[in-house]
Amino acid sequence: MTKLPVSITQSKIQKAKPNPEELVFGRTFTDHMFVADYDEEIGWHDHRIVPYEPFELDPASIVFHYGQTVFEGLKAYASETDGKIRLFRPEQNMRRMNESCARLVMPQVDEKLALDALNQLLEIDKEWVPKAEGTSLYIRPFMIATESFLGVAPSKKYRFMIILSPVGSYYKEGIHPxxxxxxxxxxxxxxxxxxxxxxxxxxxxxxxxxxxxxxxxxxxxxxxxxxxxxxxxxxxxxxxxxxxxxxxxxxxxxxxxxxxxxxxxxxxxxxxxxxxxxxxxxxxxxxxxxxxxxxxxxxxxxxxxxxxxxxxxxxxxxxxxxxxxxxTGELSKKLYDTLTGIQTGKLEDPFGWVVQVKSDLTTHA
CATH class of the missing domain: 3.20.10.10 (D-amino Acid Aminotransferase, subunit A, domain 2)
Structure with a gap:
């Protein structure tokens, strides 16, 4: 697979890692993010990994007025057997994102190159993948319309981004009903x-x-x-x-x-x-x-x-x-244990669902 050329700007300040036992969903973000821009004339360009920080948009950007935006959600897990980073069916997320883009009249992303960009981002922020039971690194790819225009029409400019967030259970109840x-x-x-x-x-x-x-x-x-x-x-x-x-x-x-x-x-x-x-x-x-x-x-x-x-x-x-x-029902518990076991490497994956990010991507002990 062709490697996506990505410029990398390392963050000068490394944020303190949160206590994995105290993680809440979607409140903490890693040091870096992936960004790419799209222009109707030249397509996707300026692929970059930069420090996680606010960015500027024109007040007339179409996303603010007509809601032209899509997103995805997937997770990275630290394998319980070797510490290597694993993704669960990431190609399905990129496929679904393109289906959402088609419905919202937004440009497609190259699914393989988008996954390569995610790999490169994970390589930089690999220390953020939590290892405590029930935790993971939530991955949020999203796209927004950035053209400055108040007419009701599809944007001619877009921004595609990937941000990362170490998370615990989505519900405070956890696996409890x-x-x-x-x-x-x-x-x-x-x-x-x-x-x-x-x-x-x-x-x-x-x-x-x-x-x-x-x-x-x-x-x-x-x-x-x-x-x-x-x-x-x-x-x-x-x-x-x-x-x-x-x-x-x-x-x-x-x-x-x-x-x-x-x-x-x-x-x-x-x-x-x-x-x-x-x-x-x-x-x-x-x-x-x-x-x-x-x-x-x-x-x-x-x-x-x-x-x-x-x-x-x-x-x-x-x-x-x-x-x-x-x-909690017997089947619900069995499904949870099996799926999370496959995701974290505790159980065998007979379906080929799990993708090991790269052989050199391991979390710190």
Missing amino acids: IKILVENNFVRAVAGGTGNAKTAGNYAAALKAQEVADQEGYSQVLWLDGVERKYVEEVGSMNIFFKINGEVVTPALNGSILEGITRKSILELLRYWNVPVTERKISMDEIKLANENGQLEEVFGTGTAAVISPVGELNWNGDKMIVNNGE
Whole structure:
């Protein structure tokens, strides 16, 4: 593979590394970041790794006014066996980012060169990969429209960046079950919109509902379809799965649900284990009935940030459904242990999901 020519400016000040036992999600950032610019006339150029710091944009930049931006999220892990840095299915993230770019009329990135840029960034900031159990280095590639123009049209200029953040658990509950509020008033996305793209507007549209959930003591919102308001779609930061009478069911991708990479991996893992699993429409009425009949055995969310998050309670129209006595289910725990074991090198990877960054990239002991 051709190596991407990247200019490197080392940070003169090395920030203190945080205590890995006290990490919270998305609050701490490493010493460097990757940046590249795009101009319609010359394409991508000026690939560089520079100190992590604020940067200037014109107040008329299109991203501020029309929300032309996409992002991704993946993680780097320190192998528990040899300390080497591992990525989990990174090519899937770059593929999905380009699919989001296509929906937002933004330029494609060369997926292999983008991964090479990430490799080079990790080489410089490798000491930031935490080694404590349950920690990782969160990777945020994103693209913004930078042309100064107040007309409603796709930008002719863009900036692609990658920043890194050492993280602990996404939820304060960790692997312990969370409580979810089913949303009935607000709509996140509909088929034909941008629900299956990873773009900022989808998350901004979810903030009001999340505020209400927070006030009522719930960790997340479960979104229903935007037309009939009866079919389950996804949780704010996760895809969702239900184990009903021995069968695992998850909403089918329908144009308004994000195609989660962890979701895809869980489906492949369940089928590898010969666990019955189906992708289809599933209504809240069906879930409520299954709960009343004692057949709703487990509920769990899947996503890069949380990996597997068991759900102990669903609140739909004031009806509180307690799942598995509010405890982590056997399948949820097995999926979490297996996936994190593969990611960190504790378990064998029979699928070829893990990419070792480079032979010379190791964390300090």
